[in-house]
Amino acid sequence: MTDAHNATIRAAGPAITRATLLDRVERTAAGLAALGVTAGERVALILPNSVEFIEISLAVGRIGAFVVPINWHFKPGEIEYLLDDSAPRALFVADTLAASLPASWHARIPTFAVATPDGAATGLPGYADWRDGFAPCDLPRQLAPGSIVYTSGTTGRPKGVQRVPASAEQQVRMQALRSAMYQITPDSRVAVPGPLYHAFPNQMALHAATLAAHLEIMPRFDPEAFLALVERERITSVGLAPIMFVRLLRLPEAVRKAYDLSSLRWAIHAGGPCAPDVKRAMIDWWGPIIAEYYGGTETGPLTLCDSAEWLAHPGTCGKPVAGAELRIVGPDGHDVPRGSTGEIYGRLHDYPDFTYRGDPAKRAEVALGDLITLGDVGYQDAEGYLYLCDRVRDMVVSGGVNIYPAEVEGALFALDGVSDCAVIGVPDAEYGEAVVALVSGTGLDPQVLRAQLKDRIAGYKVPREIVIVSALERDASGKLRKGGLRDRYLAGWRG
Structure with missing residues (x-):
């Protein structure tokens, strides 16, 4: 078994020991306390994957504050919205990303530049020098409340999921569940290839x-x-998104066979459905070590499925984990029979309750008693295995990333000549879903519109295709029936 202080962590550059990591965590915690950051407050990070992302996150939790990880691909306007909404007491930004930070925020809160291999001058105080100016923190250790992850819901802008701090007993149980889900022990060698601003890789990396x-x-x-x-x-455990499987399988066979993967013991995926052919191909290649879970930031993990279960029940995302409650509910609010589809409601009861920051009404909309819906439709078979069928709401999941149609539509409506628009998700072999916009107006050129959108929203939100249509039919209340629009598009409608 590896000695705890000899364990290592690496992102880009040389590895550091856990002893060094924990010393940095304590110094950063002392620095945050000196800034006046206290339990229950928030600290924002705009950082690429790095050791600093981990050490600052652990330090923020050490003093009982919330981490707010922000997608560093966002444009200044998107970042400013999240900063205004989360109201952090301190901010850490990569030196190469400081230019994307709204200028007003430099003066509003303490802001520190984190050095990157491609370093850039910022005029901001450097994080490492600031951190190393403090002795290790001598304050009593607080229970870490976790991260406020902004999740794209169903209407409006993203909402921050702010959880009630867990009790010590709840944290112990959740740590045990994560160890089992991620198959992490003191001897494990773990790889996290996903972006740390997303909940799944963030949680796995911190654990x-x-x-x-x-x-x-x-x-x-x-x-x-x-x-x-x-x-x-000699990696033993890894967390992946389905799109990563697709890209791995696209490598030439000679490349795939050139590497020794015999150390792998567990590869868990989440972040959207995985096409059955893709999953079967990964099991054929890596062996029966592929697992998946279903859940969300709001609910916690609800189901878990290993390779043997999936091969026996193709297409399932597993049975409820210990402590999880799952219900499949019809339009009348009552449970449907096994095998019938309905909206999925669930809750991992060891997960403390949450609210959408600043929007309790939105929280109430997704509740059924003490259960929560992520907007998915599915069914359970006679043995209790869950299968996903569709989503009640219009959120698009592309490459494991949630994309808000209403946000993209808002950006489109701001462009000259656009009179109406609808953004939909359509099936895509690589990403699971792709974003398509149907737009009506005058003097419109799809490529010009896409170029203009790239200046307003993150690149991954820009529709892969913009279709110019003569009109979009709305009902008497002004609503679009997006299911019908999606069907017409897939049938070859081009306006």
């Missing part, structure tokens, strides 16, 4: 940083580089 023998955080996912990493570091 591994304090438990595993080695944690390797990829700065960005590259399929062949990932295989080389598994071989070089």
Whole structure:
């Protein structure tokens, strides 16, 4: 078994020991306390995958404050909305990303530049020098309340999921569940190739940083580089998104066979449905080590499914985990019979309750008693295995990332010549879903519209295709029936 202080963590550059990591955590915690950050307050991060992301997150939790990880691909307007909504007491931004930060925020709260390999001058105080100016924190350790993750809901802008701090007993039970789900022990060697601003890789990385023998955080996912990493570091456990499977399977067979993956013991995926052919191909390649879970930021993990279960029940995302409650509910609010579809409501009862920051009405909309819906439709078979069919609401999940149609539509409506628009998700072999916009107006050019959108919203939100149509039919209340629009588009409608 690896000694805790000899465990290592690496992102880009040389690895550091856990002893060094924990010393940095304590110094950062002392610095935050000196700034006046207290339990229940918030600290925002605009950082790429890095060791600093982990150490600052752990330090914020050490003093009982919330971490607010912000997608660093966002444009200044999107970042400003999240900062205004979360109202952080301190902000840490990569030096290469400081230019995307709204200028007013530099003066509003303490802001520190985190050095990156491609370093850029910012005029901001450097994080490392600031951190190292403090002795380790001598304040009583607080229970970490976790992160406020902004999740794209169903209407309006993203909402911050702010959870009631867990009790010590709840935290112990959740740590045990995560160890089992991620298959992380003190001897594990873990790879996290996903972006740390997303809930799943964030949670897995933070858990591994304090438990595993080695944690390797990829700065960005590259399929062949990932295989080389598994071989070089003898990785045992990894968390992936289905799109990463697609890209791995697209490698030439000779490349896939060139790397020794025999150390892998567990590869868990989440972040959207995985096409059955893709999952079967991964099991054929890596063996019966592929697992998945279903859940969300609001609910916690609800189901878990290993390879043997999936092969026996193709298409399932598993049975409820211990402590999870699941109901399939019809339009009348009552449970439907096994095998019948309905809206999925669930809750992991060890997860403390949450609210959408600043929007309790939105929280009430997704509740059924003490259960929560993520807007998915599905069914349970006679044995209790859950299958996903569709979503009640219009959120698009592309490459494991939630995309808000209403936000993209808002950006489109701001463009000259656009009189009406609708944004839909359509099936995509690589990403699961792709974003398509149907737009009506005068003098419109799809490529010009896409170029203008790239200046307003993050690139991954820009529709893959913009279709100019003569008109979009709305009902008497002004609502679009997006299911019908999606069907017409898939049938070849082009306006």
